[in-house]
Every structure is written in C-alpha cells, then in structure tokens.
Amino acid sequence: MSLTSLSPAVLADPRIAPLVAATATRPTGSAALAVSLTLRTDLWEPLVRYRGSSRWTALLEPDDVRRFLDPSLHAELAEAQIWLLSWLPEQGTPLHDHGLSAGAFAVARGTLTERVVATGGAGGPRESDTELPAGRLRFFGPHYVHQVTNRHSEPAVSVHVYAPRLTEMNTYRLDGSALLRTGTERAGVDW
Numbered sequence: 001m002s003l004t005s006l007s008p009a010v011l012a013d014p015r016i017a018p019l020v021a022a023t024a025t026r027p028t029g030s031a032a033l034a035v036s037l038t039l040r041t042d043l044w045e046p047l048v049r050y051r052g053s054s055r056w057t058a059l060l061e062p063d064d065v066r067r068f069l070d071p072s073l074h075a076e077l078a079e080a081q082i083w084l085l086s087w088l089p090e091q092g093t094p095l096h097d098h099g100l101s102a103g104a105f106a107v108a109r110g111t112l113t114e115r116v117v118a119t120g121g122a123g124g125p126r127e128s129d130t131e132l133p134a135g136r137l138r139f140f141g142p143h144y145v146h147q148v149t150n151r152h153s154e155p156a157v158s159v160h161v162y163a164p165r166l167t168e169m170n171t172y173r174l175d176g177s178a179l180l181r182t183g184t185e186r187a188g189v190d191w
C-alpha cells in the first residue's frame with residue numbers, strides 16, 4: 001500500500017501521522033543514490049576510462065553529480081562519497097572492508113562477481129559468491145567484508161557510494177577458518 005492510497009482520515013490519525021511523516025522524509029540512502037547514478041549514462045559514460053595496469057577509479061564530488069539527480073530524493077548527497085570504477089577482465093579487489101563507512105554499489109555495465117565473507121556466527125567465516133550483472137545493487141553496513149572481481153570477458157563499470165566518507169579500508173585473507181587482516185589503507189595516504 002502506498003501513502004497516497006491512505007484516506008485523509010487515516011493520515012490524520014495521531015497514531016499514524018508520525019509514521020507517515022517519518023516515511024515521507026526518510027532519505028533514500030546510498031543504495032538509491034548508486035542506482036540513480038548508474039542510470040545516468042550521460043554522467044558516467046563520458047568520464048569512464050579503462051586502464052590495464054590497475055583498476056581505474058575516479059572520485060566524483062557531490063557538485064559533480066547534483067545536476068543529474070532530483071535533489072529532493074537525495075538529501076544525503078552532501079555527506080556521501082561517490083566513486084566511479086571500471087574493471088577490465090580479471091581486475092578485482094582483495095578482500096576488504098570499508099572501515100566504519102556503510103555504503104552501496106551498483107553495476108552500470110558488464111558483470112561483476114562479489115565474494116562476501118561473513119563472520120560473527122558459529123562455525124567460522126561463511127563465504128558466498130554472487131554474480132551481479134548491470135542493474136544489480138548491493139548495500140552494506142560497516143565492517144562488511146567482500147571482494148569484487150570482473151570474471152567475465154567484457155569490461156565492467158560500477159558506481160560506489162559511501163556514507164560517511166571512507167577514511168580507511170582494511171584488507172584481509174581467509175586462512176582456513178580465520179579471517180586475517182593483511183593491511184590498512186587510509187584516506188589521504190593511500191588514495
């Protein structure tokens with residue numbers, strides 16, 4: 001049921017009104033921002049580059065993308081950090097987290113494979129692989145550990161949104177039943 005299908009009497013109910021207000025003003029979040037930007041090919045297609053030596057990345061400032069969006073739907077834009085990435089075949093990341101940042105990424109072109117390592121439950125780390133063709137989206141909270149790779153023959157492009165902005169990323173390797181941290185990269189030092 002959409003908000004517009006509720007009668008005026010229901011909308012005015014003091015038990016309902018606060019819920020409606022919260023719903024109507026809830027930010028659409030990083031996920032909606034990432035998807036919205038992948039749809040704006042006129043934004044990212046002129047910018048994207050492919051680089052054989054290592055993955056190509058570009059940081060997009062909020063002012064770079066604001067005119068491509070409906071600002072009323074993206075109140076969180078000012079606080080978000082947006083990256084445009086390209087992936088040639090076989091290019092990928094190590095296992096990593098995003099520090100205290102939450103975020104989302106959406107595939108704009110090609111297909112990416114995401115390997116997620118979940119910890120915290122009984123029985124040690126659990127791995128899963130998901131194929132993400134263009135149009136697919138993943139969103140995550142802090143300390144989410146994943147690895148993203150282009151296992152396909154076509155180049156891929158993706159849009160990544162982090163909030164708050166990335167300050168550090170830890171890299172990992174899976175050693176049997178242990179997830180071992182192998183390094184830390186910091187904003188202003190490593191990227």
Ligand SMILES: [Fe+2]
Nearest residue numbers: 096097098146
């Ligand atoms: Fe990531």
